[in-house]
Amino acid sequence: MLTKERLFRFAPYIVIALFLVLWPPFAGSALVGLLTKIIIFGLLAMTLDFVNGFCGLWSFCQGALFGVAAYTTGILINKFDVSSFWITAPTAVLMSVLVACLFGFVALRVSALYFLVITFALGQLVYSTALKWTPITGGSNGLGGIPYPDFGFPISWSYISYYYLVLVICVICFLLLYRIIKSPFGLSIQGIRENEIRMRLLGYNTWMLKYISFIIGGLFAGVAGILYIHYNAAIAPTQVGVATSGLVWFIIIIGGAGTLWGALLGSAIVALLQYYISIFTPERWPIVFGACFVLAVMFLRGGIFPRLRNLWAKVSQP
Amino acid sequence: MDQFAVGLAIGVSYAMVLFLIAAGLSMTWGLMGIINLSHGTVFMVGGYVSLTVAELTDNFILGLLAGTVAAGIVGLIIERTTISRLYKQFLDQILVTYGFVYIISNATLWVWGPHAKPPYVPELLSGAISIGHLDFPVHRLAIIVSGLLLAGALWWLQERTKFGAIVRAGMDDAEMTGGLGINLRPVIIIAFFFGSMVAGFGGAIGLPVLGGVYTWLGIDILWVAIIVCIVGGMGSIQGALGGALIIGIIDTFGKMYFPQLAMFTSYLVAIVILLVRPRGLFGRKV
Numbered sequence: 327m328l329t330k331e332r333l334f335r336f337a338p339y340i341v342i343a344l345f346l347v348l349w350p351p352f353a354g355s356a357l358v359g360l361l362t363k364i365i366i367f368g369l370l371a372m373t374l375d376f377v378n379g380f381c382g383l384w385s386f387c388q389g390a391l392f393g394v395a396a397y398t399t400g401i402l403i404n405k406f407d408v409s410s411f412w413i414t415a416p417t418a419v420l421m422s423v424l425v426a427c428l429f430g431f432v433a434l435r436v437s438a439l440y441f442l443v444i445t446f447a448l449g450q451l452v453y454s455t456a457l458k459w460t461p462i463t464g465g466s467n468g469l470g471g472i473p474y475p476d477f478g479f480p481i482s483w484s485y486i487s488y489y490y491l492v493l494v495i496c497v498i499c500f501l502l503l504y505r506i507i508k509s510p511f512g513l514s515i516q517g518i519r520e521n522e523i524r525m526r527l528l529g530y531n532t533w534m535l536k537y538i539s540f541i542i543g544g545l546f547a548g549v550a551g552i553l554y555i556h557y558n559a560a561i562a563p564t565q566v567g568v569a570t571s572g573l574v575w576f577i578i579i580i581g582g583a584g585t586l587w588g589a590l591l592g593s594a595i596v597a598l599l600q601y602y603i604s605i606f607t608p609e610r611w612p613i614v615f616g617a618c619f620v621l622a623v624m625f626l627r628g629g630i631f632p633r634l635r636n637l638w639a640k641v642s643q644p
Numbered sequence: 645m646d647q648f649a650v651g652l653a654i655g656v657s658y659a660m661v662l663f664l665i666a667a668g669l670s671m672t673w674g675l676m677g678i679i680n681l682s683h684g685t686v687f688m689v690g691g692y693v694s695l696t697v698a699e700l701t702d703n704f705i706l707g708l709l710a711g712t713v714a715a716g717i718v719g720l721i722i723e724r725t726t727i728s729r730l731y732k733q734f735l736d737q738i739l740v741t742y743g744f745v746y747i748i749s750n751a752t753l754w755v756w757g758p759h760a761k762p763p764y765v766p767e768l769l770s771g772a773i774s775i776g777h778l779d780f781p782v783h784r785l786a787i788i789v790s791g792l793l794l795a796g797a798l799w800w801l802q803e804r805t806k807f808g809a810i811v812r813a814g815m816d817d818a819e820m821t822g823g824l825g826i827n828l829r830p831v832i833i834i835a836f837f838f839g840s841m842v843a844g845f846g847g848a849i850g851l852p853v854l855g856g857v858y859t860w861l862g863i864d865i866l867w868v869a870i871i872v873c874i875v876g877g878m879g880s881i882q883g884a885l886g887g888a889l890i891i892g893i894i895d896t897f898g899k900m901y902f903p904q905l906a907m908f909t910s911y912l913v914a915i916v917i918l919l920v921r922p923r924g925l926f927g928r929k930v
Contacts, residue, residue, distance in 0.1 A: 384735055432915060436922050442738065443679060443870060444918060450867060451911055568863075572742055579739070610754070616746030620726060623739045 334642045346493060355485050362489045362557050364590075364597045369496045370550040370570075371577040371589035376503055377543035379583030380512065381536060382519030384438055386571045387429060387445040390452035391544040393566020395422040395551030400469035400561050401462055411475040419548040425452070426544025430537050446568065453567035468562030472555050492553050499546055503586060506542065515539045576615070580622045582629025591631045650778045651900050652893065657784035659892025660791025661853050664846025665865060666872040666884040667798060668719075668839025674815040674879025675835050678734050681741040682722055683843055684866025685748035690715035690844025691857040692756050695764055704766035708848045715844020716837050718748065723836040728829075745863065753859045760858035763851035783852045790849060794842070799881045811835060815879045868895075871914040877927025886925050 333340075346365075350358050374388045395418035402408040402417060433444040456463045463469065474483035481487065506512050517525045518532050525532050555561045573596070574589075581592020603614050665687045672680045694711025698704050726740040769786050772779035802808040813821040814828050822828060851857055854865075868891065876887020891910055898909035917924060 432919065436918060439677065439679070439734065440874075440918065440922060442735075443874065444915075447867075447870070447911060447914060451908075454908070454911075575739065575742075610750060612746040612750035613754075616743040616748075616750070619743030619746065620740045623736050623743065624726060624729065627736065 331643065335639070337642070338638055350486055350489055358485050358489050359557075360597055360601065362485070362492050364593045365492050365496050366550055366553045366557060367574070367577065367597070368590040368593035369499055369553070370547055371574045371581065371593050372500065372503060372586050373543040373546040373550070374574045375578050375583055375586060375589045376507070376546070377540055379578060379585070379588075380507060380519060381515040381539040382438075382522075383536060383540060384442040385445050385540065385543065386442055386568065386575070387449035387452070388543065388547050388574050389566055389568065389570030389572075390449035391422045391426055391429075391547035392551040392554065392570060393452055393456065393561070394425045395419060395548035396555040396561045396566065397456060397463055397469070397551075398422075399552050399555050400464075400472055403472055404464075404469050405462060409473075409476045411477050415475075415552050418552050419545060422544050422548025422551065423541055426541045426547075430540040430544075434533060434536055434540070446571075449568055449571050453563055456563040456566055463563070466563060468560060468565075469555075470560040472559045472561070475556050488557065492557065495549065495553060499549055500586060503546065507586070511535070511538075576619050576622065578629070579619070580626060580630060582631035582633075585629070585631050585635075587635075588629045588631035591634075592629065595630070646778045647900075650780055651897055653780055653788070654784065655893035655896035656889065657787045657791075657892075658853055658896055659888040659890075660787050660795075661846050661850030662868060662872050662892050663791055663795060663885050663888035664850065665843045665869045666876070666888050667795075667881060668841075668843045669869050670873050670876070670878045670880065670884045671811070671835050671839045673873060675811060675832060676727075676737070678727075678737045679741070679870065680722075680836075681738060681866060682744035682748060682862075683719075683741075683840070684864070684869060685745055685752070685862030686715045686719050686722075686840045687843040687847040687865055687869075688752060688857060688862035689718050689748065690847030691851050691854075691861065692752055692761070692847075693844075694848030695761055695851065695857060696756075698764040698766075704764065704769075707764065708845065711848030712841050712845040715847060716841035719840025719843075720833070720837045723833060727836075728833070745866075749859060749862050752862075756859075758859060760856045762856045763854075765852055781852070787849055787853060794845070795881060795885050798842070802881050807831070807834075812879075868910065871910050874914045874924055875917050877924025880926050883924055883926035890925075 346361070350361065353361075370388060370392050373391075374385060377383045377385045377388070398418040398421040399414045402414045408414060429445065429448045433441050433448065436444065456468070457466055459465075474481075474488055475491070507516075514525065514530055515535050517528075517530070518535060522532050525535075577592035577596050578589055579592070580595055581590070582588025599618070600611065600615075603611050607614075665683065668686075669680060669683045672678060672683070690711040692711075693714040694707040696707075697710035698707025701707070722741065722744055726744075727737050730736045730740065765783050769783040772781045773785070802812065810821070810826055810828075810831055813824075813826070814831060818828060847857070854861065872884065872887040872891050874887070875890055876885070877883035891913065894913060895910055898905060902909070
């Protein structure tokens with residue numbers, strides 16, 4: 327029911343949506359590029375939010391799953407001359423899902439702390455493979471010269487048209503994740519996050535539920551990877567390792583775990599932070615990043631999005 | 645046969661360096677239930693500081709001491725400012741150590757620059773002794789000897805002193821230990837400081853084995869240390885030593901005979917151990 331109260335309550339979301347849809351044609355390439363990156367990493371952060379914020383798994387390998395899809399796309403295009411998006415994209419997502427199946431199987435055998443270590447390890451494994459398998463992965467230089475997606479029919483690609491493609495795909499992914507979270511499955515994985523033993527006592531197969539949610543996380547991470555390599559035209563080993571996995575942790579901590587919007591907000595904050603800090607001291611960015619990470623964990627643990635949401639709720643309903 | 649013997653000796657000297665960093669990591673893991681991801685950078689700081697002091701004063705021992713103490717101080721700062729304030733929030737504690745990796749790595753880059761620094765080998769330890777018709781560097785022998793001495797000392801501390809007993813009790817059941825009237829907070833702080841110092845010592849003395857110190861050493865070596873702790877089991881000196889010897893020797897022989905697979909051999913061992921015996925060889929609990 328479209329009441330005035332409801333409209334007011336959802337106003338910020340509507341404003342942001344309008345901004346994302348209507349502004350880009352008038353914005354410069356730098357801003358549109360930044361927005362594209364924010365949305366792609368927002369999607370990747372959403373996968374971590376799904377796996378950790380909703381299911382409680384301490385996954386440190388989202389960057390690796392993201393990288394598997396990106397590299398698969400790049401390898402298919404560069405080394406095997408397969409350029410059709412209808413082939414590269416499903417293959418890449420399939421690879422991410424397969425790797426997630428493998429990693430999840432190994433990692434879920436142990437408790438939370440070891441799960442973190444194993445996902446960390448497996449992520450490093452992907453990084454090492456990308457670095458060492460030079461004939462296929464391009465070694466430390468990675469793969470470059472990746473064009474915009476080839477759908478089979480001619481499209482005049484530009485940073486704007488690609489931005490809209492990214493936006494559409496990410497909105498679809500967001501809606502899918504949202505549906506999953508609201509479904510009985512989604513509720514049960516949140517139950518696992520809260521108290522796994524109780525869920526087991528209630529008869530749920532918690533291992534299978536965790537495994538499936540980890541794979542779902544891997545699937546969408548793969549989607550983000552595909553979007554990224556077409557955006558960046560290249561992929562390198564450093565982008566698929568612990569750095570990216572850690573980056574999405576930072577994003578959901580600052581943005582807010584357990585709320586898909588927090589991932590998007592966190593991504594925007596981090597991207598803007600990185601952009602402006604790099605203007606002043608590009609070499610010292612890691613120190614700033616590390617310090618912000620530490621401060622966020624200590625003082626901003628719930629994330630900014632829940633605080634903003636509560637603030638707006640109070641403001642909009644006097 | 646000579647090549648095997650030298651390979652073994654090189655593996656053991658590498659293992660000693662790994663032991664020195666794994667010991668501290670294993671202690672915090674067992675005692676606090678967290679993985680101190682910044683431990684590798686603490687090790688690296690020990691290396692950098694010892695190098696600078698040794699070059700300035702032309703005194704290897706002074707450099708060693710300086711590196712050890714500096715690493716201990718860094719570890720102490722990390723513990724006091726962040727970890728102690730996040731009592732029992734394990735994920736958060738691990739995350740802050742991750743943040744510190746960035747801070748410390750970039751700080752060392754800022755101070756010491758991007759170029760790798762070669763190790764400082766004092767007169768006394770330079771040169772080589774011969775095993776058969778191959779040469780074995782004296783400083784590696786020194787590393788093995790000092791590593792074993794320190795391992796022995798730490799083991800004695802763990803098994804034969806009251807402090808060690810308290811630490812072990814804290815690892816097994818912190819609540820019960822507290823219930824017996826033992827205040828674990830200072831124990832944890834001391835263990836953290838001590839573990840960081842040992843890592844610093846390892847960083848200072850291990851540079852000739854590692855070929856020098858560079859900005860990514862902290863991150864690279866952390867990874868190996870984690871595998872050592874997984875394989876050997878966390879929470880005990882024997883675990884750190886056992887895991888270090890296994891990984892050190894396997895890694896060295898892997899590099900000698902299968903250079904392409906060098907990195908993967910360690911991962912594979914870790915994954916096998918995790919699947920078969922998650923506790924590790926000498927681990928206390930999963």
